[in-house]
Amino acid sequence: MELRMKELTRQFGGFTAVDHISLTMTNGVYGLLGVNGAGKTTLMRMICTLLQPTEGEILFNGQNIFKMDADYRKILGYLPQEFGFYPEFTVKDYLFYIAALKGLRPAVARKRVKELIIRTGLSKYTGRKMKKLSGGIKRRAGIAQAMLNDPKILVLDEPTAGLDPNERIRFRNLISELSEERLVLLSTHIVSDVEYIAGEILLMKDGALIRQGTADELIRSMTEKVWLCRVEKSAVPALMKNYKVSNIRTGTHGTELRIISEKSPVPGSVMEEAALEDVFLHYFGEKGGNNDVLL
Numbered sequence: 001m002e003l004r005m006k007e008l009t010r011q012f013g014g015f016t017a018v019d020h021i022s023l024t025m026t027n028g029v030y031g032l033l034g035v036n037g038a039g040k041t042t043l044m045r046m047i048c049t050l051l052q053p054t055e056g057e058i059l060f061n062g063q064n065i066f067k068m069d070a071d072y073r074k075i076l077g078y079l080p081q082e083f084g085f086y087p088e089f090t091v092k093d094y095l096f097y098i099a100a101l102k103g104l105r106p107a108v109a110r111k112r113v114k115e116l117i118i119r120t121g122l123s124k125y126t127g128r129k130m131k132k133l134s135g136g137i138k139r140r141a142g143i144a145q146a147m148l149n150d151p152k153i154l155v156l157d158e159p160t161a162g163l164d165p166n167e168r169i170r171f172r173n174l175i176s177e178l179s180e181e182r183l184v185l186l187s188t189h190i191v192s193d194v195e196y197i198a199g200e201i202l203l204m205k206d207g208a209l210i211r212q213g214t215a216d217e218l219i220r221s222m223t224e225k226v227w228l229c230r231v232e233k234s235a236v237p238a239l240m241k242n243y244k245v246s247n248i249r250t251g252t253h254g255t256e257l258r259i260i261s262e263k264s265p266v267p268g269s270v271m272e273e274a275a276l277e278d279v280f281l282h283y284f285g286e287k288g289g290n291n292d293v294l295l
């Protein structure tokens with residue numbers, strides 16, 4: 001299986017939200033990582049045929065997905081950032097409703113709903129109204145609906161947004177499990193969401209794909225280094241202004257900063273091994289302490 005984007009572009013008026021992206025994906029988990037407004041949702045909406053490209057094309061096994069139309073949607077599952085549901089529906093009603101919309105035969109729908117309720121850990125909540133579910137449980141229902149047609153391509157837009165750390169880990173594990181024998185594309189601006197489960201990480205900035213690779217490959221692609229610097233508290237504002245600071249820890253013996261920089265920022269800085277969070281800051285971070293995406 002192959003999903004291929006060729007020079008994919010989407011403009012809104014004069015603004016280019018997705019800028020000539022060329023990419024080939026096969027089975028496995030792809031993590032689309034970028035700051036807010038990078039163009040992740042726009043890209044995903046095109047992959048889900050909800051938005052026409054201004055230029056370029058998307059091919060599934062060589063066929064244009066917009067021409068494949070319903071045949072393509074049969075093999076697609078999509079969890080949007082905000083997904084609509086009738087608030088009065090119970091989880092079970094909701095899943096059967098989506099199964100009907102997807103054109104599943106009743107016997108198949110019954111089997112799939114049952115399987116997915118177990119797989120997504122929804123057994124306790126089947127009779128609960130959608131409007132009464134917590135964010136994490138609602139997203140489990142969202143994943144279950146996206147999986148109803150056993151899609152070959154599963155697209156998840158910020159599936160962990162607003163989840164607590166436990167739910168986030170549960171979700172990651174679930175996505176890993178679901179990724180067997182299918183392509184999963186998930187978008188996030190949280191590094192840890194993709195660090196362990198994405199075989200391939202795609203870095204998106206201002207509509208373009210600026211890098212792709214495994215976590216290790218991306219770490220090796222850094223031209224800057226990571227430094228641990230212990231300084232007096234009074235030196236912190238100047239360092240924050242002039243460097244990309246990924247972490248600050250204040251202790252009894254002064255303040256320790258983790259800084260991304262080509263050269264040692266202050267005498268006595270110790271070079272540290274880079275992590276994926278540092279890669280994010282290397283490519284997306286700004287000097288001047290404006291790194292709230294990370295902190």
Ligand SMILES: Nc1ncnc2c1ncn2[C@@H]1O[C@H](COP(=O)(O)OP(=O)(O)OP(=O)(O)O)[C@@H](O)[C@H]1O
Nearest residue numbers: 012015017034035036037038039040041042043189
């Ligand atoms: N329908 C639209 N009309 C005009 N501009 C749009 C439209 N949809 C998206 N944009 C713009 O395109 C850019 C990319 O938006 P998009 O939602 O794809 O980014 P994103 O990476 O998914 O961000 P977020 O993580 O905040 O959802 C933004 O500047 C956004 O304002």
